[in-house]
Amino acid sequence: MKNVHVAIVGATGAVGTKILEKLTERKFPADSIKLLASKRSAGKEIKAGGKTYTVHETTPEAFEGIDIAFFSAGGSISEKFAHEAVKRGAVVIDNTSAFRMDPNTPLVVPEVNPQELANHSGIIANPNCSTIQMVAALQPIKEKYGLNRLIVSTYQAVSGAGVEAIDELAEQSKQFTDRSEIQAEVLPSASAQRHYPIAFNAIPQIDSFDESGYTLEELKMINETKKIFNDYDMSVAATCVRLPVVSGHSESVYIEIDQEGVSVEDLRGLLKNAPGIVLQDDPAAQLYPMPLYAEDKDEVFVGRIRKDLNEPTGFHLWIVSDNLLKGAALNSVQIAEELIN
Ligand code: A2P
Numbered sequence: 001m002k003n004v005h006v007a008i009v010g011a012t013g014a015v016g017t018k019i020l021e022k023l024t025e026r027k028f029p030a031d032s033i034k035l036l037a038s039k040r041s042a043g044k045e046i047k048a049g050g051k052t053y054t055v056h057e058t059t060p061e062a063f064e065g066i067d068i069a070f071f072s073a074g075g076s077i078s079e080k081f082a083h084e085a086v087k088r089g090a091v092v093i094d095n096t097s098a099f100r101m102d103p104n105t106p107l108v109v110p111e112v113n114p115q116e117l118a119n120h121s122g123i124i125a126n127p128n129c130s131t132i133q134m135v136a137a138l139q140p141i142k143e144k145y146g147l148n149r150l151i152v153s154t155y156q157a158v159s160g161a162g163v164e165a166i167d168e169l170a171e172q173s174k175q176f177t178d179r180s181e182i183q184a185e186v187l188p189s190a191s192a193q194r195h196y197p198i199a200f201n202a203i204p205q206i207d208s209f210d211e212s213g214y215t216l217e218e219l220k221m222i223n224e225t226k227k228i229f230n231d232y233d234m235s236v237a238a239t240c241v242r243l244p245v246v247s248g249h250s251e252s253v254y255i256e257i258d259q260e261g262v263s264v265e266d267l268r269g270l271l272k273n274a275p276g277i278v279l280q281d282d283p284a285a286q287l288y289p290m291p292l293y294a295e296d297k298d299e300v301f302v303g304r305i306r307k308d309l310n311e312p313t314g315f316h317l318w319i320v321s322d323n324l325l326k327g328a329a330l331n332s333v334q335i336a337e338e339l340i341n
Pocket of ligand 1: 041
C-alpha cells in the first residue's frame with residue numbers, strides 16, 4: 001500500500017490521542033492523518049510530532065480518499081460509520097466491541113494471530129484491552145506447552161472508561177480529601193442505573209450484566225480469548241474489577257497447561273525472550289509489575305509466576321500493561337503496520 005491516508009475517529013478521546021501519538025512516534029508512513037470526532041470538537045486543534053492537526057466532524061464523506069481508518073469513539077459510532085468508510089475503500093481498524101465476535105471480522109493481536117489479517121473483508125477488530133495483554137503474555141506458553149484452562153481476575157484502570165472517568169477519579173479524590181460529598185456520575189458505566197464512587201473503592205462491575213450473571217466485559221474476555229487462540233474448547237473464566245488507577249490494567253491469571261513437569265524457570269525462560277513481553281519476576285528483590293510503572297510503556301509486564309500448590313499443571317501469573325497502549329492504541333497501530341507490510 002503506497003501513499004497511505006489515515007483517519008482517526010474519536011481523535012479527541014483517551015485512545016484516539018494515543019493512536020496519533022503512536023503513529024507519529026513509530027514514524028508510520030502516512031501521507032496524511034485526518035482527525036475526526038463529534039461535531040462538538042470540529043475546529044479544535046491537536047498537536048503531535050511538531051504538527052498541528054484540525055479536528056473534523058465524523059461524516060460518511062469524511063472517509064473519501066482514506067486508506068486506513070482507526071475507530072475509537074464507541075460501538076455505536078463504529079456501527080454507524082465503519083461500513084461507510086469501507087464502502088469508500090478504507091480498511092477499518094476498530095477498537096470497539098462492535099464487530100469483534102463477527103465471524104467475518106478478524107480479531108487480531110499481532111504477536112498471536114497475525115495470519116488472520118489475510119482474511120479481512122474491510123474491518124479488522126482490535127480486541128478488548130484486558131484480553132490483549134493476557135493473550136500476548138500467554139501465547140508463548142500456549143505454543144510450547146498447550147493451555148486448557150484459564151481463570152483471570154482483573155484490576156482495571158479508569159482510563160479504560162474514557163476521559164470522563166479519569167476526570168471523575170481526580171474530582172472524587174479531591175472531594176474525599178476535602179471531606180465533601182462524593183459525586184458519582186460516570187462509573188461503573190455512563191448508562192448504569194446506579195453510579196458508585198471509584199476513588200478509594202473497587203467496583204466489581206465493568207459494563208452491564210447479562211442474564212448469566214457475568215458482565216459484558218467478562219464475557220468479552222472469555223469469548224475473545226477463545227477466538228484469538230482459535231480454541232473454543234479452552235475453559236476460560238473472568239472476573240473484572242475497576243480500581244482507582246489512572247492507567248494500566250493488572251491481572252491475576254491462573255492457567256493449566258497440557259504438560260506436567262514444567263517449572264517456573266521454564267516459563268520465565270520462555271517469557272524472557274517473547275516479543276513485546278518484559279519479565280519482572282524476582283521475589284527476593286521485590287521485583288514485580290505494577291501499573292504505575294507500566295504507564296506510557298509499550299510492553300506487557302509479567303511477574304509473580306508461581307506453581308500451583310495442588311495442581312501439577314497449574315501456574316499463577318501477574319500480568320500488567322498500559323491499557324491505552326498495548327491494550328488499545330499500540331495494538332491498533334501494529335495491526336496497521338502489519339497490513340502495509
Ligand atoms: P468528542 O470529544 O467530540 O466528544 P473517550 O473514550 O475518551 O470518552 O473518547 C470518546 C471519543 O469519541 C471522543 O473523541 C469523542 O469526540 C468521540 N465521539 C463521541 N461522540 C461522537 C460522535 N457522535 N461522532 C464522532 N465521534 C464521537
